Amino acid sequence: MRGLRSLEALHRTASTSRVLNLFQDYEKNNEEDEYARCPYFQDLTLNRAIFVKHRLRSDETYLMPRSSPVATKIIFPFDKKTLCAGGQSILIVQSGYQQTLIEMLGGEQSHMEEDFTLLELLSKLPLLDPFLLKETLTRYGFTPAQCYFAMSTADIERMRSFLDEQIQQLITLALGGSNNQMSLRIKRMVDAILTKDTESRLDPLRVNLGLDGQQFEDGIFSWKSFCTSSGSFAAAW
Incomplete structure (x- = not known):
């Protein structure tokens, strides 16, 4: 039973x-x-x-x-x-x-x-x-209907909150600045990670890292996968 x-x-x-x-x-x-x-x-x-x-x-x-x-x-x-x-x-x-x-x-x-x-x-x-699945399947040429990847508003907010926390230290070390400036920079970084045009919005970062297009795309995908997966673990625990 x-x-x-x-x-x-x-x-x-x-x-x-x-x-x-x-x-x-x-x-x-x-x-x-x-x-x-x-x-x-x-x-x-x-x-x-x-x-x-x-x-x-x-x-x-x-x-x-x-x-x-x-x-x-x-x-x-x-x-x-x-x-x-x-x-x-x-x-x-x-x-x-x-x-x-x-x-x-x-x-x-x-x-x-x-x-x-x-x-x-x-x-x-x-x-x-769902977020990791959609990113991965799109990367490999699979395009199931959007209904398969439905995420609640609460799920999306938990993911964004987790990314905010994880990126805050990175932005602080790299750029410093006031709390207001930091919040804006974190929001821009999180938006860039979660949007479809990640690679184009972060192209200045690619240039500074000295990576070609494919290397940078692979790196961002791995980073995005790690962050969203960790966020799911954090929400579960």
Whole structure:
């Protein structure tokens, strides 16, 4: 019964730093045009699954090709109307997972190449935070509908507050100045990190660091990922 209760709890949980709930996204948005045009996954069943960053138990470690305390689990509910009936699951990149997943999805492999690429990308991320997912997927050419990345105003404010705190010391050391000046500089830096045109707005920084475009883009992406991931951890704790 514990597994059923846990699955019911996941059903009620929106996407968070640990959970990507495509089942809930389907229930909320399946009648929207953008949802139909721009799915997360091409396979319909996979596009209604629940993904969880899962701490491996001792009897699960042998399934994975490399030692890691955390894996990404895919959960498929048995009943699309209720999760009380439970579901089946598989760990991304566990031994033989591609063939097993194809069989779980009905044996069709013709459209799975892109989905497998996306699955392995998800498995490499430390978190399933909506902001980090959107940044990562865009970087690799995946453009699911905006509804998959919905974040509450409170979530966004927590992220901004965390970034403010982390950047404050950097701005103070680099530029100094009054509290009012510092607040303005921090706001500009946070805005630059969180906006889509990060690289162009921070181009003077790239020039001063002596980096080419790709090096700077990689560095900013890593910094952004670290800050947003850490912010999610901080909010969770």
